[in-house]
Every structure is written in structure tokens, then in C-alpha cells.
Amino acid sequence: MLRFILRRLLAGVFLLFVVSSLAYLFLYLGAGDIARQILGVSATQEQVAQKATELGLDQPLATRYVDWLSAAVRGDFGTSWFNNQPVVEAITSRLAVTLSLVIGTTILTAVVATALGVWAAKKRGAADRLVQIVSVLGFAIPGFLIAIFLVNVFALNLGWFRPTGFVQLGTSFPGWLSTVTLPILALSTGAIAAIASQVRGSVIDTMRQDWVRTLRSRGLSENRVLYKHVLRNAGGPALAVLAVQFVGLLGGAIIVEQIFAIPGLGPVAVGSTARGDIPLVMGLVVVTAAIVVVVNIVIEILHGFLNPKARIS
């Protein structure tokens, strides 16, 4: 088990290295005259040259990359070009907010999607068609559109929630819950749609397995076999979809945070992108890729727990 995790971590670190190197290369090669962009058109040629030296842009790309990498390994991602805030500080202060949102969404998604999928697989008929329709709608309609709809109906018209703002999870749980309810609902619809139809499909497939008949022939009730045996076996494929959805949720959170004015990574990402603040963008890329690597390892461990065959490899 430990060896498995270590091997995965090693592969993850390598992937992280490749992704960040590619991002660095593309970002700096793609960028134009960075110092000019920062200072604006009114700056003199000397000022621009001085700024470039200050930022180390007069060095060759390879040197800069090695410097960046060796600093990054030590946990230093430089400072923002625009407000001189250290990148690590800008990200860590907001990471928890986004993670609380995304993890809350993942939990809600897993519970609701499993319930819907099992319900559809078990009842078939009208329940099945209803879940399929919900899946199509959830899959098709973008999350931010649902967010806008929810703000309009539940915050502006009904006044049940505040349209914007955020309370830290550590400050007050009810406060946090009331500020994240709408964002989580908006984020989860697409993921619920995808996972519910996956759960439905794999439960139906698993129910057709020979061993289901054999277990029932021993006097176990259909429900017992369904909830204990079938669900565990159907869980593997659903987890794989959940992993993909989690990555999507990280992206979706950026837009949804903007709508609800939640001080997570979203505003940082949008702001740094619009200004071309490359150190901050690089920091975000590395952090997001690292989260994805960790989540994939966690999902693989969970998968091994559900499916003993997956434990060996």
C-alpha cells in the first residue's frame, strides 16, 4: 500500500514537473514585452528597460526557468508583478475557500448522484426516465447559468440567501452553509448529472452479474444484495467519473465564485489572467495540477478499497 502510494506520488511529481515546465515555456514565450505591458504606453524606454532588469527578464529564458524551478521546489513562487504580494501568500489565503466549496460540492454530488442512480436502476420505468431527463438537463446547462438563475430566484426574489459574500467555514458553520448553499447547488448539477447516469448504468450492469443471482439464491434479500454487494461493485466506475468531475469542479468554481463574489481562487485567477500577471498564473497552474494529482491518488486508493483486484497493480 505504502509502496503504491509512493509510486503514484513519484509519477504525480513528474507530471507536475512536466506540466509546470510546459506552462512556463508557453507563458513566457507567448508573452510580448512584459515590462511595457506592466508600465503602460506612457513609460519611457529607460523605465521599461529598468523594469525588465528588475524582473530578471533580461536573463535568458533557460536561466530564468532554472531559477524559478529551484525556488519553486523550496516553496517560493515569486511575487505578483502588480501588487508585489508573494504568490504563495495570495494563493494559500484563498485556497481553503475554494477547497471548502469544491469538497462540499463533491460530498453533495456523491450522495445525491448515488441516490438518484440507484433509484433509477432499481425502479426503472418512470423514475428511470425522470433521472435520465434530469441528467440531460444537468449535463447540457452550464453551471454558471444555473448559478445566475439561483441568484435571481432564491436571493433576489425570495430573499432566502444573500446574493453575494462569504463566511469562513472556521468562523461559523451555519454562516458558511448559508453563503455556500447556492454556489454548491450551481456547481453540483453538472457533476450530479454525470455521476447519476454512471451509477445508474453500472448498477444495472452489476445487477445482471451471475453472482447476484447466487447471493440471492442463498436467501439474501434483493435490497441487501443491492446496497451491500452491487453498490460496492458499481462504485469503482462511479469513482472514476467523480475524479474527472472533481477536476471540472475546480474550473467551474472559478466562474461560480465570481458570480457570488466569493473570495476564493476564482477572483485571483480572473484578475491575474486579465492583467497578464505571469508569476501568479504559474502559481495557480502548479497548485491546481497538484490538487488534481492528489485527488487522483486518493481516488485510486478508494478504488482499491472497493475493488480488491485493483489493489495489486
Added chain:
Amino acid sequence: MSESATTPTPDVATEVRAARSHVGRRLLRNPTGLAAIIVLTVMILLAIFADVLAPMDPSKANIQDVLAPASDAHPLGADSAGRDVLSRLLFATRFSIAGALWAVLIAAVIGVTSGLLAGYYQKWFESVSVWVVSIIQALPGIVVLLAARAVIGPSIWLIMAVFGVILAPAFYRLTYAAVVGVRNELFVDAARVAGVGDASIIGRHILSVVRAPIIIQAALLAGIGIAVQSGLDFLGLGDTNVPTWGQMLSDAFSRMYQAPILLIWPSLAIALTSISLVLFGNALRDELERAAGKPKKRRRGAAAYVPDASGPAPVTHVEDGDDARSVLLQVDDLVVGYDQPGGGVKQVVNGVSLQVRKGEVHGLIGESGSGKTQTAWSILRLLPDGGRIVGGSVSFDGKDLAHSSENEMVKIRGRRIAYIPQEPMSNLDPSFTIGSQLVEPMTVALRVSRAEARKRALELLARVGIPNPQRTFDSYPHEVSGGMAQRVLIAGAVSCEADLIIADEPTTALDVTVQADILDLLRDLQNDLHVAVLIVTHNFGVVADLCDRVSVMQDGRIVETGPARSIFRDPQHPYTRSLFDAILEDGAARGPLAHSADRNTLPERSAR
């Protein structure tokens, strides 16, 4: 947000079969498909003729018209800069759809090309592709786009081209799977032998197979493209000179308190287009599957089906007279059918009658497809989806199982009637240890404690001849051999002290050497426990080994029944005789049967 990898990948094998049928025409007859096509066609026409239809320049701002309500001059009102909403909506349709199509086009070109190359030439190309895909998927699409936006600027075409690269793996996977599938089919080899060039092979065979799945995937990805493009514009990262649905949404959202109505038009356009694209993709896939002959959902209302149990009466051999054991299982005129898509019922068992007495071993013999297994499953009331008993009765110890509720059946199964399946490896739950699968039914059916059940399970494993019971108890099914697994299943079947064991071809899936051991085990257990056994088989050797009485089944009917000895001595029905002939032909392995016709006896193993 939906990401590319979540799109349901169509089953390639299905498409291979369906590739040649006229799916397009069927799609127009599918109501959802037709509706989706109409909506999409209208959208595309609006996009093409936006210049003609739009009453004004979409970018012409007029301070006097800021947030103007609907009027003759502005049929849908004006936005926060006083621009005409209808004109903007029409042009936004053009740019939003074009942006999405552009991304899909790039994704398709990259994905299909690399998929064709990787699938056709495999080897190194394949492993490189795997790495590229995992790098692309290491980041959420939006984050990659944001990073790209930081350096390439707000151009919708550049951004959507980058998005096309991100989406390419979806097409790559699809094409790759299809190519590998088709490649292994004979016709490509045949074409190769016939001297057709590589490019021509790819062109002619493989593209015709992947065409439909690519269209489905393109529809789903276009929806995602629209969502992502609108999302970026909504964040204010797009080119403000190009009107898109996202731009309109962003503008409307900033004025949500003053003019919430402005949100409706772009929202509606995005939702309608996205839903139509998904429905179009789904309808196309449904039609492909239907064309490939996959059954549609079954319908209800088949209950009025009148079973047909008529047929010639079976040849019944006279009883030996010394068998006065009472009847345990009495099946009368059992008819089993499967509901068909069209509403009919397909009969697989056409009026089977048979008797199993207490403590006897009864052989149910016939070729595969004769309905033996269906009969066995219907006694347990464990028929697969769509199958049901449509006529006759199954009387077990005075109780009619054919009309018992599921709750009553749960009490019968395991405790009164047990089951040994045919294929040992697929009949154990792969996710639980063998031990827990033995313990659980005992705690439920016999209401014994977990510790007691565990003790009994270990004893049973020893009893069925497993050398190291504790190790097998702790193993997972994939860690034991087929013969071991079958012993475990036999242990499970006898664990709850049933009165009748239904064994469905218990040796067919095993090695010849193991078969004899398993039969010996069954015979020993039957002698010890005096349990009645209904053994389903296609092998007269098994019948000869074990059975007191036999019923011969053909085409869902019993054609001959009686004491085993009597049927072996004097088979009446031509089908029974043909089954005998079959074992005589390959009978060498089972002893000197070929020379024993005059003695009318069985292979001597039965006397052991």
C-alpha cells in the same frame, strides 16, 4: 462545469454493426431527434443571416437608449450601453456557434488524425499519446484557457483553438478504440491481402465506422464549447468587440438589479442550444443502437399473454415400485417467457412437468438452449430481467412458488432450496472475501451469530475438500482456482441445510480432471445429507454417475422421464437416443461404453 472526458463514449462495437444502416432517416422520425435538429437548424440559419435579420449594428451604442425597454425601435430593448439587444442576440448567435464549431473542428482534426495514426500504427505512437493526454487532463480546461488568455489575449478564435486542443483527446480515444476494433476484424486483413494500400484501408473501412460516433461526440463537445466560451466571456475575459451570448450575459448580470429581463435572452439561447446538442447526440446514439438490434426498453401490459403449454405428452417410464419417497418438488405445465420489445412474449419453457422426491437425485438433461436452466431459475424465481413464469405451477413441499411473493421466496431460498451455479468464477462477488460470502447468508437465513457462522463456514470448507480452509476463507475470489471456487459454491449451497439443491451444470465450466472430483463430492454430500438434488446437465455421463431419475428436455418440453436405470436400458424418444449416440461417439474417455450396448449398462463408475 462539464468537462470533455465526462461525455458518454458511444459503444464502438455497436456502431460497427450499425454503420451501414440508414440512421439519418431514422433520426428524423425520432421525436426528440427531430426537435433538436429543428432548433439547431433555426439557430444556424439565424447565425448565417444575422446581417440581414438584425435591425441595427450590434455594436452601435446610444446613451439615450441605455436599458431601454422593448419598443418598436428595440424589439427586445437595449442593453447597458444602449445597444440593440435583438441585433446583439443575432450576432452573438453567429459568433458563439462559430466559436464552438471552430473548437470542435480543431479538436476533431487533431483527435481523429492522431487516433487513426495511433490506432493503425500503435507501438510508440500509442504511448506518446497516453502521456500527452494525461498532461492535457492534468488541469481543468478553464485553468488552461485562463493561462492561455494571459498571454495570447482575448481573441475568441485563438482561445477556442486552444480549447480545441484540450478537447482533442475525446476524439482521439473514440477513433483509436474504433480503429483497434476494426483493425482486428477480418475484413481489414482481407483487404490487406488483396493489396489495397494502407491509406485506402483507413479511408474506406474505418472512417465509415467512426463517422457516426464522431458526430455524436462533436454534438456533445460543441455544447461544452458553447458553455466554456460563454463562461470566459461572462468573466469579462473575452473580446468585447465580438458580441457573444457570454458577453450579453456578462453585461446583463452587471445590471441584474435594474433590468433582470436582459438575462433571459442569452440564457435561453445558451440553454436551448446546449440541450438541443445533447438531445441530438443522444437521439443519434439511440437510433444507432436500435439499428444494431439492441432491444428497446420493454413495455408493460404483457400480462394478458396466454401461455401455450400444449405439445405431445412425454414418454413416461414405469416406476420401479420400490421408490415410495414422497414428492418434494412438483412442477406442472411450467411455461416461462420473456417480454419482448414489441409487447409479445417469447416462450423458452413450454409446459414442463417434473417431480423431485425427497432425497433423490433428479437429472434434467438436454442440449444448451433447451430451457433447462430457465426451468431451474424459475423454480428459484430468479429469472433475469424481463423473464417470468407465465403459466403452470411450481409446488414445493405443498407451497406454490410460482405465485409466492418475493418476501416468501426470500425465506425459501437458501434455507429450503439452494443453488449451485454453472460458472464458478463469475458466481462469487469479486469485492468480498470468500469467507464473508459464506458467513453472511448463514447469519441471515439461519440467524446464527457471526462467530458461529464463521466456525461453520470453516468446517464446510474443510468438508468440501479445500486443503487450507482458513486461507481460502480469507481469500478473494480472484485468488482461487475454478475448481476451488466451485467447491466454495457447493459449500455455500449446503451451508443453510436446504432440502433441495438445484445444481445448474455444476461441472461444465471445469477441467475434465476436476469434474470427476466435483461429482464425487456432490455424491458424497448427497449421501451424507440426504438432500434432494435437481441436477441440470447436458452430459449423460453425469446422469449415469449420480441420478436416480431423469427427465429429458428438448425445445422447452420434457420428452421423456423416468428412473435413470429404465431410461438407460430402453430409451424411447428419438431425441433421448440421439443424446445417447452423442456420448457413444466421444465416450472413450468415460469407460468401455462402446462395447456395452448388449449389456445395457452404464459406465461402471456409477457403482462405486
